Amino acid sequence: MEKLTFERPVIQKINAGLPSKFGISSRMEPITDIEGIPVRRLIEEFGSPVFVFSEATIRKTYKEAWRAFSTRYPRVQFAWSYKTNYLNSICRVFHQEGSWAEVVSGFEYDKAITNGVPGEQIIFNGPDKSRDDLAKAIANGSLIHIDHFDELYEIIDLCGTSVKRPKVAIRVNMDTGIYPQWDRFGFNYENGEAWDALNRIMVSGKMDLLGLHAHIGTYMMQTGSYHIAADKLAALAVGLERKYNHVISYIDMGGGFASKNTLKGAYYPGSDTTPSFDDYAEAITSSLMKSEIKPENLPMLILENGRALIDDAGYLAGTVIANKRLADGRRATIIDAGVNLLFTSFWYEHDLRPAVNVSDQTEDTTIYGPLCMNIDVIRGSIQFPLLKKGDQYVIRRVGAYNNTQWLQFITLRPNVVMIDITGTPHIIRHGETLNTINDLESVPEHLESTDNGTTQRTK
Amino acid sequence: MNIRNNIAISESGFVFDPSTGDSFSLNPVGLEILLLIKQGNTSEQISDLITSRYQVEKSVFERYYFDFTSMLKQYHLLVDNE
Numbered sequence: 082m083e084k085l086t087f088e089r090p091v092i093q094k095i096n097a098g099l100p101s102k103f104g105i106s107s108r109m110e111p112i113t114d115i116e117g118i119p120v121r122r123l124i125e126e127f128g129s130p131v132f133v134f135s136e137a138t139i140r141k142t143y144k145e146a147w148r149a150f151s152t153r154y155p156r157v158q159f160a161w162s163y164k165t166n167y168l169n170s171i172c173r174v175f176h177q178e179g180s181w182a183e184v185v186s187g188f189e190y191d192k193a194i195t196n197g198v199p200g201e202q203i204i205f206n207g208p209d210k211s212r213d214d215l216a217k218a219i220a221n222g223s224l225i226h227i228d229h230f231d232e233l234y235e236i237i238d239l240c241g242t243s244v245k246r247p248k249v250a251i252r253v254n255m256d257t258g259i260y261p262q263w264d265r266f267g268f269n270y271e272n273g274e275a276w277d278a279l280n281r282i283m284v285s286g287k288m289d290l291l292g293l294h295a296h297i298g299t300y301m302m303q304t305g306s307y308h309i310a311a312d313k314l315a316a317l318a319v320g321l322e323r324k325y326n327h328v329i330s331y332i333d334m335g336g337g338f339a340s341k342n343t344l345k346g347a348y349y350p351g352s353d354t355t356p357s358f359d360d361y362a363e364a365i366t367s368s369l370m371k372s373e374i375k376p377e378n379l380p381m382l383i384l385e386n387g388r389a390l391i392d393d394a395g396y397l398a399g400t401v402i403a404n405k406r407l408a409d410g411r412r413a414t415i416i417d418a419g420v421n422l423l424f425t426s427f428w429y430e431h432d433l434r435p436a437v438n439v440s441d442q443t444e445d446t447t448i449y450g451p452l453c454m455n456i457d458v459i460r461g462s463i464q465f466p467l468l469k470k471g472d473q474y475v476i477r478r479v480g481a482y483n484n485t486q487w488l489q490f491i492t493l494r495p496n497v498v499m500i501d502i503t504g505t506p507h508i509i510r511h512g513e514t515l516n517t518i519n520d521l522e523s524v525p526e527h528l529e530s531t532d533n534g535t536t537q538r539t540k
Numbered sequence: 541m542n543i544r545n546n547i548a549i550s551e552s553g554f555v556f557d558p559s560t561g562d563s564f565s566l567n568p569v570g571l572e573i574l575l576l577i578k579q580g581n582t583s584e585q586i587s588d589l590i591t592s593r594y595q596v597e598k599s600v601f602e603r604y605y606f607d608f609t610s611m612l613k614q615y616h617l618l619v620d621n622e
């Protein structure tokens with residue numbers, strides 16, 4: 082007699098009158114393939130866990146953002162935020178689409194140069210630019226966004242030795258109605274500091290003041306804040322024209338658009354609440370178009386979005402290591418990717434899915450990473466189907482900040498794969514090996530011998 | 541080990557505990573096992589019965605079985621009286 086297919090026994094408590102948190106079914110659609118390639122095959126070929134990027138999604142997302150802005154405003158330029166993901170292949174896709182580079186360190190600057198970005202298309206942000214970095218940026222005609230007065234004076238000083246005139250902008254921080262206000266970067270608008278900086282630049286006569294920059298925060302849900310920020314930068318531009326008859330070339334609104342990930346503690350999923358590119362574009366461009374800037378002087382609008390452009394394109398696929406019950410009866414599932422790889426699990430409720438077709442039964446589950454550390458929690462509580470050891474999972478929307486903030490901690494960092502637009506996977510960063518790590522170390526001579534057992538001590 | 545005797549079990553896998561007002565749902569295998577426990581079968585008997593009817597290794601089944609009975613205890617549906 083044919084035996085019946087077995088499904089594991091399950092009992093679930095029914096919470097009458099308490100619909101699931103979002104009032105929607107908690108049935109979880111598996112992600113069985115990425116860009117047409119079965120997850121099982123990706124893991125067989127590239128190991129587990131593995132980061133997987135979809136080139137098609139990057140290009141599609143970029144084009145959507147581009148359309149939202151370029152249909153509303155005559156001159157738009159994106160600059161790819163390197164810190165969000167500076168894997169060269171990812172950067173190059175953005176550069177091919179027309180993005181400049183936005184960098185915040187000498188290291189990122191050099192990466193942009195090796196990715197073939199012309200010096201004039203590199204925006205150099207951040208509080209930490211060494212004298213050498215600044216000299217290089219001036220020589221290459223890059224756009225230096227001044228963060229503080231010490232940097233401004235350093236640049237004035239460098240003007241003495243440089244043949245080229247530095248091309249600069251100032252970063253402005255301001256009250257846009259959000260709390261907490263980001264006031265640690267750039268010069269403050271409300272207390273007049275921004276004007277102090279502009280006056281010094283104009284009076285020095287040694288630099289070309291090309292732009293005004295603000296980056297008001299990250300994962301900003303209120304489009305109104307961008308409207309306020311654009312109003313304030315436009316007011317500075319109008320003031321510069323009145324006072325110095327100086328027309329700036331660009332206004333850079335920074336990044337900060339939310340991705341569709343769900344923030345911890347959010348009541349609704351991010352996919353329902355995140356404003357669209359059109360919403361952000363409308364807030365920003367309507368402010369600039371309404372401002373007193375003369376139409377013939379409308380500056381180029383630069384955007385430095387990171388997470389909103391790359392989160393959706395990145396996946397992390399891996400394997401279940403084990404299941405256990407916690408003391409209170411809750412189920413715990415241990416997966417092979419921890420917070421060392423998925424840094425963003427500290428602030429997102431990541432969208433974790435089975436990679437196999439499983440039954441509709443779900444259970445309140447805590448998802449732990451493999452690290453021997455209490456903080457290694459990928460999801461504190463998720464209605465999750467019953468995956469067994471060896472079953473595979475996929476975490477969606479992990480493209481931003483993980484491949485730059487990941488830690489080599491306890492385990493090695495795995496392969497990163499990009500599936501190109503024809504559906505062919507390529508390794509774009511090789512998994513680390515013991516040698517990757519050991520090659521950076523050196524051992525003093527007196528510790529070289531590894532024959533350090535009992536022989537020495539008993540001598 | 542047995543099911544507390546005031547627990548109501550419906551044919552469709554619906555379980556009601558009148559002492560707390562809690563209700564539960566079972567999948568078909570869960571219901572089958574709950575009924576086998578209620579009829580007084582031992583763990584070994586249940587394992588034999590299920591593994592002869594379904595495509596599942598004994599060692600695999602037993603893991604799921606203990607996980608399942610620990611949930612029954614968690615929900616106070618099962619009392620130890622063996």
Ligand SMILES: Cc1ncc(COP(=O)(O)O)c(C=O)c1O
Pocket residue numbers: 162165183206207296298299300335336337338385386387388389481
């Ligand atoms: C100056 C600047 N621009 C752009 C970004 C990208 O931000 P996001 O990923 O929130 O779009 C950042 C990130 O912190 C930033 O500091």
